Amino acid sequence: MTETPDSASAGPGAGGVFDAAFLARFEDLLAWRRDVRRFRTDPLPDDMLQRLLKAAHMAPSVGNSQPWRFVTVDEAARREAVRASFRRANREALASYSGETASLYATLKLEGLSRAPVQLAVFCDGETGQGAGLGRRTMPEMLAYSCVCAVNTLWLAARAQGVGLGWVSILEPETVADALDVPASWRLIAYLCMGYPAEEHLDPELERAGWQAGTGLDARWVRR
Numbered sequence: 251m252t253e254t255p256d257s258a259s260a261g262p263g264a265g266g267v268f269d270a271a272f273l274a275r276f277e278d279l280l281a282w283r284r285d286v287r288r289f290r291t292d293p294l295p296d297d298m299l300q301r302l303l304k305a306a307h308m309a310p311s312v313g314n315s316q317p318w319r320f321v322t323v324d325e326a327a328r329r330e331a332v333r334a335s336f337r338r339a340n341r342e343a344l345a346s347y348s349g350e351t352a353s354l355y356a357t358l359k360l361e362g363l364s365r366a367p368v369q370l371a372v373f374c375d376g377e378t379g380q381g382a383g384l385g386r387r388t389m390p391e392m393l394a395y396s397c398v399c400a401v402n403t404l405w406l407a408a409r410a411q412g413v414g415l416g417w418v419s420i421l422e423p424e425t426v427a428d429a430l431d432v433p434a435s436w437r438l439i440a441y442l443c444m445g446y447p448a449e450e451h452l453d454p455e456l457e458r459a460g461w462q463a464g465t466g467l468d469a470r471w472v473r474r
């Protein structure tokens with residue numbers, strides 16, 4: 251078989267293994283993926299969102315159920331309803347802390363809702379028939395977990411294209427579902443801000459802000 255010069259379509263090599271250069275770049279991608287809250291306002295190129303959603307749609311899902319439902323939010327009134335929900339939820343979150351922790355929390359930048367050119371809500375369709383229930387009988391939450399897989403795939407695909415993504419969970423999920431007028435069986439999984447980052451960092455914003463640093467793998471790995 252002749253070699254294709256287009257590495258993007260070449261796929262893995264012998265034994266289904268990607269080459270060392272790709273693996274090194276893949277590690278870079280994982281290391282550089284950040285939760286982005288500071289966006290430039292310029293729009294993404296026309297086909298970018300389509301391309302990124304196609305990547306997200308390649309995520310694994312329980313029973314191949316593909317339960318994710320993507321809702322792009324462009325209308326000003328709907329965006330404002332989401333921002334208002336964030337303001338309420340964030341006020342309540344702030345009130346749950348006290349002392350120095352509250353003072354620090356108040357300084358954190360926790361969303362990019364006013365600048366991100368793209369806003370995308372990801373819902374899980376709890377009533378999808380796709381997959382015929384495979385893998386969900388004893389663990390029904392697998393449907394939602396599948397949607398999270400799609401979000402993470404989107405996150406990495408976006409970063410690979412230089413697009414930042416920020417996950418906003420300081421929201422009232424039912425208010426957001428109402429504001430977006432989605433079917434009752436859809437549950438909010440993620441509200442995502444997307445666009446080009448205004449700054450690039452190798453360390454998480456919450457670490458830089460002194461809120462929470464990451465901790466090592468050893469403390470997370472139990473051997474039995």
Ligand SMILES: Cc1cc2nc3c(=O)[nH]c(=O)nc-3n(C[C@H](O)[C@H](O)[C@H](O)COP(=O)(O)O)c2cc1C
Pocket residue numbers: 283284285286287359360361417418419420453454455456457
């Ligand atoms: C499920 C989920 C929900 C999150 N919700 C928020 C949020 O509401 N606001 C925020 O600033 N960051 C949010 N984040 C981002 C995390 O704070 C961030 O991933 C973490 O601090 C590590 O930073 P990094 O993603 O840059 O590595 C969320 C992340 C996840 C996975």
